[in-house]
Amino acid sequence: MDIWFFLIQVLNGVQYGLLLFLVASGLTLIFGIMGIINLAHGAFYMLGAYLAWWLAGLTGSLAAAVLLSLPLAAGIGYVIEALLVRVLYKRDHLDQVLLTYGLILIFNEAQRIFWGNDVHGVTMPAAFNWSIKLTEAQSYPSYRLFLSAVCAALAVAMYVVIARTRFGMWVRAGASNRDMVAALGINVKLLFGVVFAVGAALAGLAGALSTPITSVAPGMGDTVLILCFVVVVIGGVGSVKGAFLGAMLIGLADTFGKVFVPDYASFTVYGVMAAVLLWKPRGLFA
Secondary structure: OOHHHHHHHHHHHHHHHHHHHHHHHHHHHHHHHHOOOOOOHHHHHHHHHHHHHHHHHHHOOHHHHHHHHHHHHHHHHHHHHHHOHHHHOOOOHHHHHHHHHHHHHHHHHHHHHHHOOOOEOOOOOHHHOOEEEOOOOOEEEHHHHHHHHHHHHHHHHHHHHHHHOHHHHHHHHHHHOHHHHHHOOOOHHHHHHHHHHHHHHHHHHHHHHHOOOOOEOOOHHHHHHHHHHHHHHHHOOOOHHHHHHHHHHHHHHHHHHHHHOHHHHHHHHHHHHHHHHHHOOOOOOO
């Protein structure tokens, strides 16, 4: 194994970790702030991918498809929160699990009705249909670097919004004591609806951006959901910073596991989770 091969795997792991962070950050916001175990979160990843594939076919532009799919995913998320999830805030987690699992079935059936059971692919945008040459035999796709840059920029933007803005202060206060936030005159229902919509939009955006490098297939959100829960557990429930670090660890562990021990690749992911929980049972930044 030469240094360039190792570098390519590091880049792949970082890119996959950043993509996981987009999905997991929304999940940790919903779980940590609203107290909702949202098993349907991965379905928004699938929804974003299918919307991007469908809209790219209509518009002929992946960029336009991504921009159009983002408000659609957010709007669907807000409607689901207002009509269904809102009644679960004062119920136990079993009701949340049953409802959100039912949403998975609804999303999967709706996907089959609207788009069928075929596996699809999205053509690489012409602007990124080239690779950076590393050696005579090895190169790295430019789109993966672009995807990493976009995800990293969104991670920084999310940190600034949550840590440095009034809206972020409301979100952090709502996570600590929602009753006190409501007593101070903040519309908690609207705040939670926006948080849920943002989480859905981030998952949908991750799915849309990943379409040129992954297949658009039925049930594609299920595997991502499991990995995102692993990321949330490693990082600590409700911690966006923890979700970022957890996503990086899982992205690298998954990538190098598939390269060096393909028969035990899934074990590497859960092995990292077990090691972190043995060290810090509540996650890195609980």
